Amino acid sequence: MEVYIIGGFLGSGKTTLIMDVATANMDKGLKVAILVNDVGSIGVDGATFESKGLSATVLPNGCICCSLVGDLRKALTSIRDEVAPDLLIIEPTGLALSSKVRETVAPFASSVKVVGLADIKRHKVFMKKKRRFYLEQLAGSDVVFINKCDAADEGGCEAAAEELRESLGDVPVIPISLKTGAGMERVMEELAS
Amino acid sequence: MRKSESADMAGGVAAGVKGKVLNYNSDTQMRLDKALLAVAEWIEAEAGMFLGHAKMCVSDGGEGITVNLVDLGTGPERHGILSPRRSADFAFMVAATDIDAHELEHEIFHALEDSGAFLELEGDHHHHHHHGCDDPSHGEDCDCGGHHHHDHSHGV
Ligand SMILES: Nc1nc2c(ncn2[C@@H]2O[C@H](COP(=O)(O)OP(=O)(O)O)[C@@H](O)[C@H]2O)c(=O)[nH]1
Ligand SMILES: [Mg+2]
Numbered sequence: 001m002e003v004y005i006i007g008g009f010l011g012s013g014k015t016t017l018i019m020d021v022a023t024a025n026m027d028k029g030l031k032v033a034i035l036v037n038d039v040g041s042i043g044v045d046g047a048t049f050e051s052k053g054l055s056a057t058v059l060p061n062g063c064i065c066c067s068l069v070g071d072l073r074k075a076l077t078s079i080r081d082e083v084a085p086d087l088l089i090i091e092p093t094g095l096a097l098s099s100k101v102r103e104t105v106a107p108f109a110s111s112v113k114v115v116g117l118a119d120i121k122r123h124k125v126f127m128k129k130k131r132r133f134y135l136e137q138l139a140g141s142d143v144v145f146i147n148k149c150d151a152a153d154e155g156g157c158e159a160a161a162e163e164l165r166e167s168l169g170d171v172p173v174i175p176i177s178l179k180t181g182a183g184m185e186r187v188m189e190e191l192a193s
Numbered sequence: 194m195r196k197s198e199s200a201d202m203a204g205g206v207a208a209g210v211k212g213k214v215l216n217y218n219s220d221t222q223m224r225l226d227k228a229l230l231a232v233a234e235w236i237e238a239e240a241g242m243f244l245g246h247a248k249m250c251v252s253d254g255g256e257g258i259t260v261n262l263v264d265l266g267t268g269p270e271r272h273g274i275l276s277p278r279r280s281a282d283f284a285f286m287v288a289a290t291d292i293d294a295h296e297l298e299h300e301i302f303h304a305l306e307d308s309g310a311f312l313e314l315e316g317d318h319h320h321h322h323h324h325g326c327d328d329p330s331h332g333e334d335c336d337c338g339g340h341h342h343h344d345h346s347h348g349v
Contacts, residue, residue: 011264038207039288040208040209042209042210044259048257095205130203151267
């Protein structure tokens with residue numbers, strides 16, 4: 001099975017992106033599974049996926065980049081052996097480091113794609129106040145999408161993209177809007193590549 | 194990386210509750226949205242800014258409404274609809290940086306209590322709940338952002 005890991009800070013649009021990507025791949029006839037891990041013991045995203053007709057495996061109460069590594073392995077084993085999807089999409093918590101999740105997932109997957117999702121509405125404040133965590137969370141992604149560009153002023157998203165390219169090195173950084181659908185072809189292209 | 198280095202960087206915590214909402218209708222949803230807003234506004238006052246995600250899902254048999262609050266300027270954003278019904282499943286959680294997890298938990302309980310919505314929360318001990326702060330599962334070399342887990346479902 002192929003695996004996508006959709007990382008990024010709390011509220012950046014991970015769940016929204018996953019619903020779009022899952023639906024698009026299911027429309028192509030692929031079998032898609034979703035694995036989600038909310039911060040803390042109470043999850044909301046699992047119910048959100050379910051209420052949109054998508055079934056998701058929920059890993060509650062912990063974080064799959066550290067304390068839940070064992071649980072994550074178990075879930076990956078059972079999804080691979082029992083569900084056997086063509087594609088598994090993983091949403092780690094908004095505080096997780098995707099690069100850690102990749103290490104655990106790699107042995108289970110035919111290929112792993114790590115997506116970093118940034119939020120243009122909070123990009124400036126993150127660069128100022130949470131710079132290290134923000135960059136560390138996006139680091140190690142195969143591609144970074146700056147989301148919510150519908151809400152940015154002219155040129156704001158491109159400037160932020162340039163800033164992230166400088167900080168993250170050799171990673172494509174692409175402005176998108178999951179709300180308007182701007183950049184979605186690029187999203188699908190990057191994921192399929 | 195040293196222990197909790199990224200915990201210092203992110204400083205994130207989370208708290209939440211789940212259970213049932215009774216006599217659910219559009220007025221109930223409005224009350225719940227207000228509770229979400231109240232918690233986020235408290236965080237902004239407390240931390241200087243709201244950097245996080247407050248969200249809830251009210252659902253029943255494959256239908257449901259999700260409300261997200263990430264940006265106080267935008268306010269609560271609703272996705273989906275749920276028609277009025279006697280009872281529905283309810284989950285409400287807030288994750289944010291630069292606040293105390295215990296206080297966050299109390300704020301959530303107060304906001305929901307003040308909302309006037311009819312809620313049956315799991316492990317609701319009306320503030321007599323004890324807090325399990327030292328999550329033993331949160332390992333020594335955790336790099337997850339230093340969030341603590343506050344489990345309200347501690348054996349009612
Ligand atoms: N303006 C705007 N809001 C968006 C966009 N994408 C997602 N959102 C909103 O951001 C909020 C958080 O999204 P969610 O997918 O739950 O974020 P997650 O915490 O990363 O999973 C929701 O209210 C979304 O509707 C976008 O492109 N533009
Ligand atoms: Mg999510």
